[in-house]
Amino acid sequence: MNNGTKGARRAATLLVTAGAVLAASALTTPAQAATSTPSVKAKGAFLLNTASGATLYSKAxxxxxxxxxxxxxxTATVVLDTKGLNLNRKVTVKKTYRDYVTKEGASTADLRTGDKLTxxxxxxxxxxxxxxxxxYALADAFGSGKTVAARKSSFIGKMNAKAGSLGMKNTKYDSFDGISSKGKNYTTPRDMSKLARHALKSSTFKTVVATKSTKQKATASSGKSRTYTWYNTNKLLGSYKGAIGIKTGTGTAAGPCLVFAASRGGKTVAGVILNDANRYQDAAKIMDAAFKSKSAKSMKLRVLPPTAQRD
Known part of the structure:
Protein backbone atom coordinates (compact mmCIF):
# COMPACT_ATOMS: atom_id res chain seq x y z
CA MET A 1 0.00 0.00 0.00
CA ASN A 2 2.87 2.38 0.81
CA ASN A 3 4.55 1.59 -2.51
CA GLY A 4 1.34 2.36 -4.39
CA THR A 5 0.97 5.68 -2.59
CA LYS A 6 4.55 6.66 -3.40
CA GLY A 7 4.03 5.74 -7.05
CA ALA A 8 0.91 7.86 -7.24
CA ARG A 9 2.71 10.77 -5.69
CA ARG A 10 5.58 10.48 -8.21
CA ALA A 11 3.12 10.39 -11.08
CA ALA A 12 1.31 13.43 -9.74
CA THR A 13 4.59 15.27 -9.36
CA LEU A 14 5.55 14.50 -12.94
CA LEU A 15 2.20 15.74 -14.19
CA VAL A 16 2.45 18.96 -12.21
CA THR A 17 6.03 19.55 -13.42
CA ALA A 18 5.11 18.88 -17.03
CA GLY A 19 2.11 21.18 -16.67
CA ALA A 20 4.31 23.93 -15.26
CA VAL A 21 6.73 23.62 -18.16
CA LEU A 22 3.89 23.75 -20.68
CA ALA A 23 2.36 26.74 -18.94
CA ALA A 24 5.68 28.55 -18.87
CA SER A 25 6.17 27.83 -22.57
CA ALA A 26 2.72 29.14 -23.35
CA LEU A 27 3.51 32.33 -21.47
CA THR A 28 6.96 33.02 -22.88
CA THR A 29 6.83 31.82 -26.48
CA PRO A 30 4.31 34.40 -27.82
CA ALA A 31 6.19 37.25 -26.12
CA GLN A 32 9.47 36.11 -27.61
CA ALA A 33 7.88 35.74 -31.05
CA ALA A 34 6.37 39.22 -30.74
CA THR A 35 9.74 40.86 -30.11
CA SER A 36 11.84 38.83 -32.60
CA THR A 37 10.59 40.33 -35.86
CA PRO A 38 9.29 43.87 -35.39
CA SER A 39 7.68 45.51 -38.41
CA VAL A 40 9.26 48.83 -39.39
CA LYS A 41 8.50 51.33 -42.15
CA ALA A 42 12.16 51.87 -43.04
CA LYS A 43 13.25 51.13 -46.59
CA GLY A 44 16.32 49.54 -45.04
CA ALA A 45 17.30 48.62 -41.49
CA PHE A 46 19.92 46.66 -39.59
CA LEU A 47 20.96 45.95 -36.00
CA LEU A 48 24.02 44.20 -34.65
CA ASN A 49 25.66 43.28 -31.37
CA THR A 50 28.75 45.50 -31.14
CA ALA A 51 30.71 42.93 -29.14
CA SER A 52 30.27 39.97 -31.47
CA GLY A 53 29.10 41.61 -34.67
CA ALA A 54 26.18 39.20 -34.76
CA THR A 55 23.14 40.26 -36.77
CA LEU A 56 20.10 41.00 -34.59
CA TYR A 57 17.75 42.48 -37.20
CA SER A 58 17.85 42.90 -40.96
CA LYS A 59 15.66 44.45 -43.65
CA ALA A 60 16.98 45.14 -47.16
CA THR A 75 34.03 62.27 -41.54
CA ALA A 76 34.54 61.99 -37.78
CA THR A 77 35.99 58.48 -38.07
CA VAL A 78 38.64 59.49 -40.62
CA VAL A 79 39.72 62.32 -38.33
CA LEU A 80 39.77 60.19 -35.18
CA ASP A 81 41.70 57.38 -36.90
CA THR A 82 44.44 59.79 -38.02
CA LYS A 83 47.82 58.75 -36.65
CA GLY A 84 49.27 61.18 -34.14
CA LEU A 85 45.97 63.06 -33.90
CA ASN A 86 46.05 66.20 -31.77
CA LEU A 87 42.49 66.95 -30.64
CA ASN A 88 43.63 70.34 -29.35
CA ARG A 89 44.95 71.45 -32.73
CA LYS A 90 43.28 74.72 -33.67
CA VAL A 91 41.58 75.26 -37.00
CA THR A 92 40.65 78.71 -38.32
CA VAL A 93 37.15 79.03 -39.76
CA LYS A 94 37.17 80.22 -43.38
CA LYS A 95 34.50 82.24 -45.12
CA THR A 96 34.38 79.39 -47.65
CA TYR A 97 32.68 77.17 -45.06
CA ARG A 98 29.97 79.71 -44.29
CA ASP A 99 29.40 80.48 -47.97
CA TYR A 100 28.96 76.75 -48.64
CA VAL A 101 26.28 76.40 -45.96
CA THR A 102 24.43 79.44 -47.29
CA LYS A 103 24.58 78.19 -50.88
CA GLU A 104 23.34 74.69 -50.00
CA GLY A 105 20.84 75.73 -47.34
CA ALA A 106 22.62 73.19 -45.16
CA SER A 107 22.50 72.50 -41.43
CA THR A 108 25.08 74.58 -39.61
CA ALA A 109 27.02 75.01 -36.39
CA ASP A 110 27.04 78.75 -37.20
CA LEU A 111 30.82 78.94 -37.16
CA ARG A 112 32.06 82.50 -37.49
CA THR A 113 34.75 83.43 -39.99
CA GLY A 114 38.15 83.91 -38.37
CA ASP A 115 37.28 82.02 -35.15
CA LYS A 116 39.68 79.33 -34.02
CA LEU A 117 38.24 76.03 -32.81
CA THR A 118 40.00 72.86 -31.75
CA TYR A 136 33.96 71.24 -44.23
CA ALA A 137 36.54 72.60 -41.77
CA LEU A 138 37.61 69.07 -40.82
CA ALA A 139 37.84 67.95 -44.45
CA ASP A 140 39.94 71.00 -45.29
CA ALA A 141 42.19 70.51 -42.24
CA PHE A 142 42.78 66.78 -42.72
CA GLY A 143 42.90 66.55 -46.49
CA SER A 144 46.09 66.96 -48.52
CA GLY A 145 46.80 69.48 -51.26
CA LYS A 146 47.59 73.12 -51.97
CA THR A 147 44.00 74.30 -52.43
CA VAL A 148 40.74 73.90 -50.50
CA ALA A 149 39.27 71.95 -53.43
CA ALA A 150 42.24 69.60 -53.53
CA ARG A 151 42.15 69.01 -49.78
CA LYS A 152 38.42 68.36 -49.86
CA SER A 153 38.85 65.82 -52.66
CA SER A 154 41.73 64.20 -50.79
CA PHE A 155 39.65 63.86 -47.64
CA ILE A 156 36.76 62.23 -49.48
CA GLY A 157 39.33 59.81 -50.89
CA LYS A 158 40.32 58.96 -47.31
CA MET A 159 36.67 58.34 -46.47
CA ASN A 160 36.38 55.81 -49.29
CA ALA A 161 39.67 54.17 -48.32
CA LYS A 162 38.44 53.78 -44.74
CA ALA A 163 35.17 52.29 -45.98
CA GLY A 164 37.19 49.74 -47.95
CA SER A 165 39.32 48.81 -44.95
CA LEU A 166 36.20 48.24 -42.86
CA GLY A 167 34.68 45.91 -45.44
CA MET A 168 31.94 48.36 -46.45
CA LYS A 169 31.71 46.89 -49.95
CA ASN A 170 28.51 48.66 -50.96
CA THR A 171 29.40 52.16 -49.78
CA LYS A 172 30.71 55.15 -51.70
CA TYR A 173 31.28 58.75 -50.63
CA ASP A 174 31.30 61.75 -52.93
CA SER A 175 30.93 64.33 -50.16
CA PHE A 176 32.17 65.02 -46.64
CA ASP A 177 28.71 65.83 -45.25
CA GLY A 178 26.11 63.93 -47.27
CA ILE A 179 25.15 66.70 -49.68
CA SER A 180 25.59 64.81 -52.93
CA SER A 181 25.36 66.71 -56.21
CA LYS A 182 25.47 63.57 -58.36
CA GLY A 183 23.78 61.06 -56.05
CA LYS A 184 26.93 58.98 -55.72
CA ASN A 185 26.97 59.10 -51.93
CA TYR A 186 25.41 55.87 -50.79
CA THR A 187 25.63 53.01 -48.31
CA THR A 188 23.64 50.04 -47.03
CA PRO A 189 22.25 49.36 -43.55
CA ARG A 190 24.74 46.53 -43.05
CA ASP A 191 27.72 48.65 -44.12
CA MET A 192 26.75 51.59 -41.94
CA SER A 193 26.35 49.28 -38.95
CA LYS A 194 29.92 48.10 -39.50
CA LEU A 195 31.04 51.72 -39.37
CA ALA A 196 29.04 52.33 -36.19
CA ARG A 197 30.62 49.31 -34.54
CA HIS A 198 34.08 50.55 -35.44
CA ALA A 199 33.44 54.17 -34.48
CA LEU A 200 32.15 53.25 -31.03
CA LYS A 201 35.58 51.82 -30.18
CA SER A 202 36.81 55.42 -29.96
CA SER A 203 36.23 56.91 -26.51
CA THR A 204 36.18 60.41 -28.02
CA PHE A 205 33.55 59.43 -30.57
CA LYS A 206 31.40 57.79 -27.86
CA THR A 207 31.62 60.88 -25.65
CA VAL A 208 30.74 63.27 -28.45
CA VAL A 209 27.73 61.39 -29.89
CA ALA A 210 26.25 60.70 -26.44
CA THR A 211 26.21 64.41 -25.57
CA LYS A 212 22.74 65.99 -25.67
CA SER A 213 24.05 69.56 -25.66
CA THR A 214 27.29 71.40 -25.13
CA LYS A 215 28.72 74.88 -24.67
CA GLN A 216 32.18 75.39 -26.15
CA LYS A 217 34.41 78.43 -25.79
CA ALA A 218 36.48 79.26 -28.84
CA THR A 219 38.88 82.04 -29.72
CA ALA A 220 36.99 84.65 -31.74
CA SER A 221 38.54 86.47 -34.68
CA SER A 222 38.86 89.51 -32.41
CA GLY A 223 41.04 87.53 -30.02
CA LYS A 224 38.33 87.44 -27.39
CA SER A 225 36.32 84.40 -26.36
CA ARG A 226 33.14 83.27 -28.09
CA THR A 227 30.75 80.64 -26.68
CA TYR A 228 29.06 78.23 -29.05
CA THR A 229 25.99 76.28 -27.95
CA TRP A 230 25.06 73.13 -29.84
CA TYR A 231 22.22 70.65 -29.37
CA ASN A 232 22.27 67.05 -30.52
CA THR A 233 19.67 66.44 -33.25
CA ASN A 234 19.36 62.78 -32.18
CA LYS A 235 16.11 62.70 -30.19
CA LEU A 236 16.69 59.15 -28.91
CA LEU A 237 19.18 60.57 -26.41
CA GLY A 238 17.35 61.12 -23.14
CA SER A 239 14.26 59.40 -24.56
CA TYR A 240 15.20 55.74 -24.98
CA LYS A 241 16.74 54.05 -21.94
CA GLY A 242 20.42 53.35 -22.56
CA ALA A 243 20.70 55.36 -25.80
CA ILE A 244 24.31 56.42 -26.47
CA GLY A 245 24.16 58.00 -29.96
CA ILE A 246 24.82 58.20 -32.89
CA LYS A 247 23.75 60.42 -35.85
CA THR A 248 20.73 61.72 -37.72
CA GLY A 249 20.45 62.57 -41.39
CA THR A 250 17.69 63.88 -43.64
CA GLY A 251 17.74 64.58 -47.36
CA THR A 252 15.37 64.81 -50.30
CA ALA A 253 16.64 61.59 -51.86
CA ALA A 254 17.73 59.87 -48.66
CA GLY A 255 14.65 60.59 -46.58
CA PRO A 256 14.92 60.57 -42.75
CA CYS A 257 17.85 58.42 -41.65
CA LEU A 258 19.25 57.42 -38.27
CA VAL A 259 22.28 55.57 -36.99
CA PHE A 260 21.70 54.62 -33.36
CA ALA A 261 23.15 52.69 -30.44
CA ALA A 262 22.19 51.78 -26.90
CA SER A 263 23.59 49.83 -23.96
CA ARG A 264 21.67 47.84 -21.37
CA GLY A 265 22.84 45.21 -18.91
CA GLY A 266 26.31 45.07 -20.39
CA LYS A 267 24.98 44.55 -23.92
CA THR A 268 25.51 47.20 -26.60
CA VAL A 269 23.71 47.23 -29.93
CA ALA A 270 24.12 49.53 -32.92
CA GLY A 271 21.86 49.90 -35.89
CA VAL A 272 20.76 51.84 -38.93
CA ILE A 273 17.44 53.12 -40.27
CA LEU A 274 17.39 54.41 -43.85
CA ASN A 275 14.49 56.39 -45.30
CA ASP A 276 11.89 56.17 -42.55
CA ALA A 277 9.56 58.97 -41.44
CA ASN A 278 9.05 57.00 -38.22
CA ARG A 279 12.78 56.52 -37.64
CA TYR A 280 12.94 57.04 -33.86
CA GLN A 281 10.04 54.78 -32.98
CA ASP A 282 11.21 52.11 -35.41
CA ALA A 283 14.76 52.24 -34.06
CA ALA A 284 13.32 51.78 -30.56
CA LYS A 285 11.23 48.82 -31.72
CA ILE A 286 14.26 47.11 -33.23
CA MET A 287 16.30 47.64 -30.06
CA ASP A 288 13.40 46.49 -27.89
CA ALA A 289 13.50 43.16 -29.72
CA ALA A 290 17.18 42.82 -28.87
CA PHE A 291 16.74 43.89 -25.24
CA LYS A 292 13.40 42.06 -24.82
CA SER A 293 11.73 45.24 -23.63
CA LYS A 294 8.74 47.41 -24.53
CA SER A 295 10.25 50.89 -24.28
CA ALA A 296 9.06 52.00 -27.70
CA LYS A 297 5.41 51.98 -26.64
CA SER A 298 5.89 54.50 -23.82
CA MET A 299 8.83 56.48 -25.23
CA LYS A 300 8.41 60.26 -25.35
CA LEU A 301 10.93 61.97 -27.58
CA ARG A 302 13.15 64.73 -26.23
CA VAL A 303 12.02 68.14 -27.46
CA LEU A 304 14.69 70.30 -29.09
CA PRO A 305 14.83 74.05 -28.33
CA PRO A 306 13.43 76.30 -31.07
CA THR A 307 16.96 77.53 -31.89
CA ALA A 308 18.36 74.02 -32.38
CA GLN A 309 19.15 72.60 -35.81
CA ARG A 310 16.91 69.89 -37.24
CA ASP A 311 18.28 67.02 -39.24
Whole structure:
Protein backbone atom coordinates (compact mmCIF):
# COMPACT_ATOMS: atom_id res chain seq x y z
CA MET A 1 0.00 0.00 0.00
CA ASN A 2 2.87 2.38 0.81
CA ASN A 3 4.55 1.59 -2.51
CA GLY A 4 1.34 2.36 -4.39
CA THR A 5 0.97 5.68 -2.59
CA LYS A 6 4.55 6.66 -3.40
CA GLY A 7 4.03 5.74 -7.05
CA ALA A 8 0.91 7.86 -7.24
CA ARG A 9 2.71 10.77 -5.69
CA ARG A 10 5.58 10.48 -8.21
CA ALA A 11 3.12 10.39 -11.08
CA ALA A 12 1.31 13.43 -9.74
CA THR A 13 4.59 15.27 -9.36
CA LEU A 14 5.55 14.50 -12.94
CA LEU A 15 2.20 15.74 -14.19
CA VAL A 16 2.45 18.96 -12.21
CA THR A 17 6.03 19.55 -13.42
CA ALA A 18 5.11 18.88 -17.03
CA GLY A 19 2.11 21.18 -16.67
CA ALA A 20 4.31 23.93 -15.26
CA VAL A 21 6.73 23.62 -18.16
CA LEU A 22 3.89 23.75 -20.68
CA ALA A 23 2.36 26.74 -18.94
CA ALA A 24 5.68 28.55 -18.87
CA SER A 25 6.17 27.83 -22.57
CA ALA A 26 2.72 29.14 -23.35
CA LEU A 27 3.51 32.33 -21.47
CA THR A 28 6.96 33.02 -22.88
CA THR A 29 6.83 31.82 -26.48
CA PRO A 30 4.31 34.40 -27.82
CA ALA A 31 6.19 37.25 -26.12
CA GLN A 32 9.47 36.11 -27.61
CA ALA A 33 7.88 35.74 -31.05
CA ALA A 34 6.37 39.22 -30.74
CA THR A 35 9.74 40.86 -30.11
CA SER A 36 11.84 38.83 -32.60
CA THR A 37 10.59 40.33 -35.86
CA PRO A 38 9.29 43.87 -35.39
CA SER A 39 7.68 45.51 -38.41
CA VAL A 40 9.26 48.83 -39.39
CA LYS A 41 8.50 51.33 -42.15
CA ALA A 42 12.16 51.87 -43.04
CA LYS A 43 13.25 51.13 -46.59
CA GLY A 44 16.32 49.54 -45.04
CA ALA A 45 17.30 48.62 -41.49
CA PHE A 46 19.92 46.66 -39.59
CA LEU A 47 20.96 45.95 -36.00
CA LEU A 48 24.02 44.20 -34.65
CA ASN A 49 25.66 43.28 -31.37
CA THR A 50 28.75 45.50 -31.14
CA ALA A 51 30.71 42.93 -29.14
CA SER A 52 30.27 39.97 -31.47
CA GLY A 53 29.10 41.61 -34.67
CA ALA A 54 26.18 39.20 -34.76
CA THR A 55 23.14 40.26 -36.77
CA LEU A 56 20.10 41.00 -34.59
CA TYR A 57 17.75 42.48 -37.20
CA SER A 58 17.85 42.90 -40.96
CA LYS A 59 15.66 44.45 -43.65
CA ALA A 60 16.98 45.14 -47.16
CA UNK A 61 20.38 45.13 -45.47
CA UNK A 62 22.42 45.23 -48.68
CA UNK A 63 20.33 47.59 -50.80
CA UNK A 64 22.24 50.78 -51.63
CA UNK A 65 20.63 54.04 -50.54
CA UNK A 66 21.67 57.62 -49.97
CA UNK A 67 22.47 58.41 -46.33
CA UNK A 68 22.31 62.23 -45.99
CA UNK A 69 24.17 63.60 -42.93
CA UNK A 70 24.86 60.20 -41.42
CA UNK A 71 27.81 60.57 -43.81
CA UNK A 72 29.42 62.70 -41.10
CA UNK A 73 30.04 59.56 -39.07
CA UNK A 74 32.75 58.68 -41.56
CA THR A 75 34.03 62.27 -41.54
CA ALA A 76 34.54 61.99 -37.78
CA THR A 77 35.99 58.48 -38.07
CA VAL A 78 38.64 59.49 -40.62
CA VAL A 79 39.72 62.32 -38.33
CA LEU A 80 39.77 60.19 -35.18
CA ASP A 81 41.70 57.38 -36.90
CA THR A 82 44.44 59.79 -38.02
CA LYS A 83 47.82 58.75 -36.65
CA GLY A 84 49.27 61.18 -34.14
CA LEU A 85 45.97 63.06 -33.90
CA ASN A 86 46.05 66.20 -31.77
CA LEU A 87 42.49 66.95 -30.64
CA ASN A 88 43.63 70.34 -29.35
CA ARG A 89 44.95 71.45 -32.73
CA LYS A 90 43.28 74.72 -33.67
CA VAL A 91 41.58 75.26 -37.00
CA THR A 92 40.65 78.71 -38.32
CA VAL A 93 37.15 79.03 -39.76
CA LYS A 94 37.17 80.22 -43.38
CA LYS A 95 34.50 82.24 -45.12
CA THR A 96 34.38 79.39 -47.65
CA TYR A 97 32.68 77.17 -45.06
CA ARG A 98 29.97 79.71 -44.29
CA ASP A 99 29.40 80.48 -47.97
CA TYR A 100 28.96 76.75 -48.64
CA VAL A 101 26.28 76.40 -45.96
CA THR A 102 24.43 79.44 -47.29
CA LYS A 103 24.58 78.19 -50.88
CA GLU A 104 23.34 74.69 -50.00
CA GLY A 105 20.84 75.73 -47.34
CA ALA A 106 22.62 73.19 -45.16
CA SER A 107 22.50 72.50 -41.43
CA THR A 108 25.08 74.58 -39.61
CA ALA A 109 27.02 75.01 -36.39
CA ASP A 110 27.04 78.75 -37.20
CA LEU A 111 30.82 78.94 -37.16
CA ARG A 112 32.06 82.50 -37.49
CA THR A 113 34.75 83.43 -39.99
CA GLY A 114 38.15 83.91 -38.37
CA ASP A 115 37.28 82.02 -35.15
CA LYS A 116 39.68 79.33 -34.02
CA LEU A 117 38.24 76.03 -32.81
CA THR A 118 40.00 72.86 -31.75
CA UNK A 119 39.58 69.62 -33.69
CA UNK A 120 37.60 68.21 -30.78
CA UNK A 121 35.25 71.21 -30.83
CA UNK A 122 34.76 70.76 -34.56
CA UNK A 123 33.79 67.13 -33.92
CA UNK A 124 31.06 68.31 -31.55
CA UNK A 125 30.01 70.92 -34.11
CA UNK A 126 29.82 68.25 -36.81
CA UNK A 127 28.03 65.53 -34.87
CA UNK A 128 25.59 67.44 -32.62
CA UNK A 129 23.98 70.20 -34.75
CA UNK A 130 25.11 68.36 -37.89
CA UNK A 131 27.17 71.36 -38.94
CA UNK A 132 28.15 71.14 -42.59
CA UNK A 133 30.45 74.10 -42.00
CA UNK A 134 32.26 72.15 -39.28
CA UNK A 135 32.50 69.05 -41.47
CA TYR A 136 33.96 71.24 -44.23
CA ALA A 137 36.54 72.60 -41.77
CA LEU A 138 37.61 69.07 -40.82
CA ALA A 139 37.84 67.95 -44.45
CA ASP A 140 39.94 71.00 -45.29
CA ALA A 141 42.19 70.51 -42.24
CA PHE A 142 42.78 66.78 -42.72
CA GLY A 143 42.90 66.55 -46.49
CA SER A 144 46.09 66.96 -48.52
CA GLY A 145 46.80 69.48 -51.26
CA LYS A 146 47.59 73.12 -51.97
CA THR A 147 44.00 74.30 -52.43
CA VAL A 148 40.74 73.90 -50.50
CA ALA A 149 39.27 71.95 -53.43
CA ALA A 150 42.24 69.60 -53.53
CA ARG A 151 42.15 69.01 -49.78
CA LYS A 152 38.42 68.36 -49.86
CA SER A 153 38.85 65.82 -52.66
CA SER A 154 41.73 64.20 -50.79
CA PHE A 155 39.65 63.86 -47.64
CA ILE A 156 36.76 62.23 -49.48
CA GLY A 157 39.33 59.81 -50.89
CA LYS A 158 40.32 58.96 -47.31
CA MET A 159 36.67 58.34 -46.47
CA ASN A 160 36.38 55.81 -49.29
CA ALA A 161 39.67 54.17 -48.32
CA LYS A 162 38.44 53.78 -44.74
CA ALA A 163 35.17 52.29 -45.98
CA GLY A 164 37.19 49.74 -47.95
CA SER A 165 39.32 48.81 -44.95
CA LEU A 166 36.20 48.24 -42.86
CA GLY A 167 34.68 45.91 -45.44
CA MET A 168 31.94 48.36 -46.45
CA LYS A 169 31.71 46.89 -49.95
CA ASN A 170 28.51 48.66 -50.96
CA THR A 171 29.40 52.16 -49.78
CA LYS A 172 30.71 55.15 -51.70
CA TYR A 173 31.28 58.75 -50.63
CA ASP A 174 31.30 61.75 -52.93
CA SER A 175 30.93 64.33 -50.16
CA PHE A 176 32.17 65.02 -46.64
CA ASP A 177 28.71 65.83 -45.25
CA GLY A 178 26.11 63.93 -47.27
CA ILE A 179 25.15 66.70 -49.68
CA SER A 180 25.59 64.81 -52.93
CA SER A 181 25.36 66.71 -56.21
CA LYS A 182 25.47 63.57 -58.36
CA GLY A 183 23.78 61.06 -56.05
CA LYS A 184 26.93 58.98 -55.72
CA ASN A 185 26.97 59.10 -51.93
CA TYR A 186 25.41 55.87 -50.79
CA THR A 187 25.63 53.01 -48.31
CA THR A 188 23.64 50.04 -47.03
CA PRO A 189 22.25 49.36 -43.55
CA ARG A 190 24.74 46.53 -43.05
CA ASP A 191 27.72 48.65 -44.12
CA MET A 192 26.75 51.59 -41.94
CA SER A 193 26.35 49.28 -38.95
CA LYS A 194 29.92 48.10 -39.50
CA LEU A 195 31.04 51.72 -39.37
CA ALA A 196 29.04 52.33 -36.19
CA ARG A 197 30.62 49.31 -34.54
CA HIS A 198 34.08 50.55 -35.44
CA ALA A 199 33.44 54.17 -34.48
CA LEU A 200 32.15 53.25 -31.03
CA LYS A 201 35.58 51.82 -30.18
CA SER A 202 36.81 55.42 -29.96
CA SER A 203 36.23 56.91 -26.51
CA THR A 204 36.18 60.41 -28.02
CA PHE A 205 33.55 59.43 -30.57
CA LYS A 206 31.40 57.79 -27.86
CA THR A 207 31.62 60.88 -25.65
CA VAL A 208 30.74 63.27 -28.45
CA VAL A 209 27.73 61.39 -29.89
CA ALA A 210 26.25 60.70 -26.44
CA THR A 211 26.21 64.41 -25.57
CA LYS A 212 22.74 65.99 -25.67
CA SER A 213 24.05 69.56 -25.66
CA THR A 214 27.29 71.40 -25.13
CA LYS A 215 28.72 74.88 -24.67
CA GLN A 216 32.18 75.39 -26.15
CA LYS A 217 34.41 78.43 -25.79
CA ALA A 218 36.48 79.26 -28.84
CA THR A 219 38.88 82.04 -29.72
CA ALA A 220 36.99 84.65 -31.74
CA SER A 221 38.54 86.47 -34.68
CA SER A 222 38.86 89.51 -32.41
CA GLY A 223 41.04 87.53 -30.02
CA LYS A 224 38.33 87.44 -27.39
CA SER A 225 36.32 84.40 -26.36
CA ARG A 226 33.14 83.27 -28.09
CA THR A 227 30.75 80.64 -26.68
CA TYR A 228 29.06 78.23 -29.05
CA THR A 229 25.99 76.28 -27.95
CA TRP A 230 25.06 73.13 -29.84
CA TYR A 231 22.22 70.65 -29.37
CA ASN A 232 22.27 67.05 -30.52
CA THR A 233 19.67 66.44 -33.25
CA ASN A 234 19.36 62.78 -32.18
CA LYS A 235 16.11 62.70 -30.19
CA LEU A 236 16.69 59.15 -28.91
CA LEU A 237 19.18 60.57 -26.41
CA GLY A 238 17.35 61.12 -23.14
CA SER A 239 14.26 59.40 -24.56
CA TYR A 240 15.20 55.74 -24.98
CA LYS A 241 16.74 54.05 -21.94
CA GLY A 242 20.42 53.35 -22.56
CA ALA A 243 20.70 55.36 -25.80
CA ILE A 244 24.31 56.42 -26.47
CA GLY A 245 24.16 58.00 -29.96
CA ILE A 246 24.82 58.20 -32.89
CA LYS A 247 23.75 60.42 -35.85
CA THR A 248 20.73 61.72 -37.72
CA GLY A 249 20.45 62.57 -41.39
CA THR A 250 17.69 63.88 -43.64
CA GLY A 251 17.74 64.58 -47.36
CA THR A 252 15.37 64.81 -50.30
CA ALA A 253 16.64 61.59 -51.86
CA ALA A 254 17.73 59.87 -48.66
CA GLY A 255 14.65 60.59 -46.58
CA PRO A 256 14.92 60.57 -42.75
CA CYS A 257 17.85 58.42 -41.65
CA LEU A 258 19.25 57.42 -38.27
CA VAL A 259 22.28 55.57 -36.99
CA PHE A 260 21.70 54.62 -33.36
CA ALA A 261 23.15 52.69 -30.44
CA ALA A 262 22.19 51.78 -26.90
CA SER A 263 23.59 49.83 -23.96
CA ARG A 264 21.67 47.84 -21.37
CA GLY A 265 22.84 45.21 -18.91
CA GLY A 266 26.31 45.07 -20.39
CA LYS A 267 24.98 44.55 -23.92
CA THR A 268 25.51 47.20 -26.60
CA VAL A 269 23.71 47.23 -29.93
CA ALA A 270 24.12 49.53 -32.92
CA GLY A 271 21.86 49.90 -35.89
CA VAL A 272 20.76 51.84 -38.93
CA ILE A 273 17.44 53.12 -40.27
CA LEU A 274 17.39 54.41 -43.85
CA ASN A 275 14.49 56.39 -45.30
CA ASP A 276 11.89 56.17 -42.55
CA ALA A 277 9.56 58.97 -41.44
CA ASN A 278 9.05 57.00 -38.22
CA ARG A 279 12.78 56.52 -37.64
CA TYR A 280 12.94 57.04 -33.86
CA GLN A 281 10.04 54.78 -32.98
CA ASP A 282 11.21 52.11 -35.41
CA ALA A 283 14.76 52.24 -34.06
CA ALA A 284 13.32 51.78 -30.56
CA LYS A 285 11.23 48.82 -31.72
CA ILE A 286 14.26 47.11 -33.23
CA MET A 287 16.30 47.64 -30.06
CA ASP A 288 13.40 46.49 -27.89
CA ALA A 289 13.50 43.16 -29.72
CA ALA A 290 17.18 42.82 -28.87
CA PHE A 291 16.74 43.89 -25.24
CA LYS A 292 13.40 42.06 -24.82
CA SER A 293 11.73 45.24 -23.63
CA LYS A 294 8.74 47.41 -24.53
CA SER A 295 10.25 50.89 -24.28
CA ALA A 296 9.06 52.00 -27.70
CA LYS A 297 5.41 51.98 -26.64
CA SER A 298 5.89 54.50 -23.82
CA MET A 299 8.83 56.48 -25.23
CA LYS A 300 8.41 60.26 -25.35
CA LEU A 301 10.93 61.97 -27.58
CA ARG A 302 13.15 64.73 -26.23
CA VAL A 303 12.02 68.14 -27.46
CA LEU A 304 14.69 70.30 -29.09
CA PRO A 305 14.83 74.05 -28.33
CA PRO A 306 13.43 76.30 -31.07
CA THR A 307 16.96 77.53 -31.89
CA ALA A 308 18.36 74.02 -32.38
CA GLN A 309 19.15 72.60 -35.81
CA ARG A 310 16.91 69.89 -37.24
CA ASP A 311 18.28 67.02 -39.24
Missing amino acids: ADTKRQMASTTKMM VKQLLYATMLPSGCDAA
